[in-house]
Amino acid sequence: MKNSYLLLAAIFLILSCNSKDKEASQLLTISTPMDSILEHPEMDELPRDEKIKLLDSLTQILANGSNDTVSRSNIIQVANHYFYLNEIDKYHDVSKQLVAMGDEANDTLDMARGYQYIGDYFTDRSIPDSSYFYFTKAEKLLAETDDRENFGRVKLKKGYLIYKINDLASSEAIAIQALKIAHEVKDLTLEYECYNFLSSVLTAQNKYDEAIQYNEKALKTLDEFTDDPQYFTLLKSQTYNSIGTVFMSKKEFKIAADHFKKGLEMPDLLTIHPAYYAYIWDNLIYCREKMGDKNVLGDYKNCLKIRDSTGDLAGIVTSKIKLANYYLSKKDTVLALESIREARKQAEEIKSVGDVNESLQVLAKADVKNSPIYFEKYVTLTDENLKKEREQRDKFARIEYETDEILSEKKIVESEKDRISLQRWMILGFSVLLVLIIILWYMIQSQRNKNKELRYIQQQQEANEEIYELMLDQQQKLEEGKQLEKKRISQELHDGIMGKLTGIRLNLFVLSKKRDDATIDHCLQHIAEIQNVEKEIRTISHDLSKNFFSDVVNFIIIVKNLFASIENHSDIHFELKVDEKIDWEIVNSNIKMQIYRILQESIHNIQKHANATEVFISMAKFDNDLKIEIKDNGTGFDIAEKKQGIGLKNIQDRLEQIGSTLTINSTIGKGTVIHLIFPI
Structure with a gap:
């Protein structure tokens, strides 16, 4: 039976190859074992479509074949081929098949590998809670085995997910655990990945000196990578870029630029990984700009061309944001707005919250008229992102708890099958009751706090209204006092001063008819009375001055x-x-x-x-x-x-x-x- 499947696989390979690949297909005979087919050098030379057809056929054969160690090993190889061909959905299906076969055979390692692959699938699909869930399941299974290498890798992958939600302390702790495992099993690749990741985490925490120390350790580890020159080139350039990023965060742009140059000088980096070459080059251009180099526009544009050619959407957004900032520094708001609007649109398409936020900040500077609108959107998006990060942390915590519960329940099923149903319902009922009690308690406490807050606001409002009424009352009293004072002054002027002046005027009027000495002497007495009127007016004026303030x-x-x-x-x-x-x-x-x-x-x-x-x-x-x-x-x-x-x-x-x-x-x-x- 098994030989017939192998025969079918070999025949399919031969038939699927076109005339151009006949020479390669003839290398695979009908007696070729399936694992040899997957590992054959000619496999890599097949056209992509033909390779996918072959893998689809092998997957079908393995699904209908026996569930033994060799078959599951072949399933793992098929999954890896799908992954490197970017056939992510098929990679996911084969990974689920591996989990089912491992569960059926009671093979913990293969189950853990399948869960790890499914976690990678959800990471690629940007579904972090599902990814974390499957990594956690893989971690729990690997903890019971001797596979310390994969146990450390799964831990590090969980650390990456936690780092993305800004839980820096937890991600650092997990990375340290993974590093200890790497030292324990002497896994240089895992050791390098841990050093590099720790550098990123520490940089995010502004612990720059420690970050550089880990980068130096990563470089030392790379010295032992001699088997794969291309892999060595990529990793070493990555480490130089990481060191440059640390110094760039410290605003030490000269030192940062020197390290970025070292990264770009690694042999054939542009050919091996053009997208990463553009990433390092972009950092170098930015440092040059910060150091006062005015001839960076052409380099920014050339860097963008490389990213366009590789389809690096995140890199394209970064380049356009850098260009927008450059145009702003040159007071060219037209080009700045054109570039940043394109960056924002693409950032929203790839759901890059950080780039959307940065583009909104640049838009607020470039479009002054609409600056408040962009700033409000920036604040709203930041708040939403913080809320999502908190929710994601809660989800991760629940996943840890639920995964432990699932594994615990599975052990109970294996040891006490007759009682598991009752226990499960009891646990579920108790959990639901506990959750309901907690929810009820929380709602009561929340309502109490809201009532207290409302009472406080009401009391404050009443106090404010009382103060306002007092001020209005005080103002009214002042106005009443002013009216009374006006009335008093009017009476004083009318009844007192006006009367006296009228009397004086009438008595002095006689001078128009008589000018004898007796009449003049008589009038002089009334002229003296005018001085008394002056004193009375001065008194009234003094009273008014005292009340003025x-x-x-x-x-x-x-x-x-x-x-x-x-x-x-x-x-x-x-x-x-x-x-x-x-x-x-x-x-x-x-x-x-x-x-x-x-x-x-x-x-x-x-x-x-x-x-x-x-x-x-x-x-x-x-x-x-x-x-x-x-x-x-x-x-x-x-x-x-x-x-x-x-x-x-x-x-x-x-x-x-x-x-x-x-x-x-x-x-x-x-x-x-x-x-x-x-x-x-």
């Missing part, structure tokens, strides 16, 4: 009361400095209310986040503007990384209502300064 006193008292109420229950000390040139009477009441509310919100943020002990507030008048500065000695924050909270948004909304501006300056460890400008 009543608004100032009342508003500043309200502000000081706010500071005093906070000092009573906190360790914060407030210092207030008010410019005497500010005429609070002409300041609109709405602006005064907004100033009060903004001060209140700013102090609330300082209490909540700044850990400050001193707060200095100054109010000064410059031309037609009122400038307010709020300065604290708190911890400060990074403005570029700090997300905009509700408090800051409320302040900005209030400022927009009255046409005012806000500027924030903050340094970590040195406090925060807020500058506010209000039009009077």
Whole structure:
């Protein structure tokens, strides 16, 4: 039976070869074993389509053949051929066949190999949770065997997946475990891969010196690679590029450029791997640009041509982003926009979140008019990516847990088949009940927290409304006082001064008729009375002057009361400095209310986040503007990384209502300064 399958395979090979390949096909006789067919040198010389037909036929033969060690070994070879031919779906199908055959034969190693291959398939398809699941299953099976090489490789593959979701600490720990295994089994290839990966992880953590140490270890390991010159060329150029990337991250562009040049000087790299050659060259061009080389445009374009010719979509996006930044540096926004828009479109097509984010940043610089739109999209995409990373970490954690559960259940099935059904349902029921309890508890706690937050917001709103009403009431009282004062002054002028002046005028009118001495003496007494009227007018003017700044006193008292109420229950000390040139009477009441509310919100943020002990507030008048500065000695924050909270948004909304501006300056460890400008 087995010989007939081998015969069929050999006949298929002979028939499938065209006339050009007859000489090669004649090397394979009907007595050729299947593993010899797969390993025959002429196999690599067959046209791609003919090779795929042969592999399809062999797969069918193996599926209908006996399930022995040789057959499963042939399945592994067929899978590898499919992988190198980029027939990923067929690679996946054969890998599943290998798992089924290994399970049937109770061969843990072949099952683990099949799971590892399926994990590679989902990695190629960018489905990380499925990839992680199958790598974990392979890892659990390999842990029970002596195959330490593949155990270390599977661990390292899991480390790559964890690295992609920015869990750097976990990926570093896994890489160290894989490296220990590589040392244990003296696997130079695995050892090199671990060193190279650790360098990337440490660079991402800004641990540049340690990253370079691992790169140097990788170079030392490569010295023992002598069997495959092409493989040695690719790996050594990769390591030089990795070292250059570390120095580029440190902004030491001269040293970085020297290492990129070493990578490009590796023999036949452009022929062996043109896409990787373009990758290193692109890094070198960037370093030259940063060092002031103005003749980089042609090189950027030539690098892009190489990437176009190899179909390297990710590299094409990178080149176009670099070109856009170059055009921006030369103030050529037309070409910059053209290049970055193409980069963004292609980045979205290949689902490269990092490149989409970078293209949005460049677009915001190039298209100033629409800069807020691009910035908002950048923030939204960043938040979504962070959320996906958190969700992916949770999925990986669940996969670890579920994989352990599956393997545990399988052992129970093997040892206690009669009781497994009941136990499984009990475990499932308990798990569901526990999950329901946890969900219920979480929902209750979440609802309680929401209720507390709502009550706090309501209380704050009520307090704000009360303060607003007090300010309005205070303003009303001031207006009433002004009206009363106007009425009093009117009465004083009408009843007092006007009456006296009328009397004086009538008495002096007699001078128009009589000019004798007696009449003049009599009129002189009334002229003296005019001096008394002058004193009375001066008194009224003095009273008015004393009340002129009543608004100032009342508003500043309200502000000081706010500071005093906070000092009573906190360790914060407030210092207030008010410019005497500010005429609070002409300041609109709405602006005064907004100033009060903004001060209140700013102090609330300082209490909540700044850990400050001193707060200095100054109010000064410059031309037609009122400038307010709020300065604290708190911890400060990074403005570029700090997300905009509700408090800051409320302040900005209030400022927009009255046409005012806000500027924030903050340094970590040195406090925060807020500058506010209000039009009077």
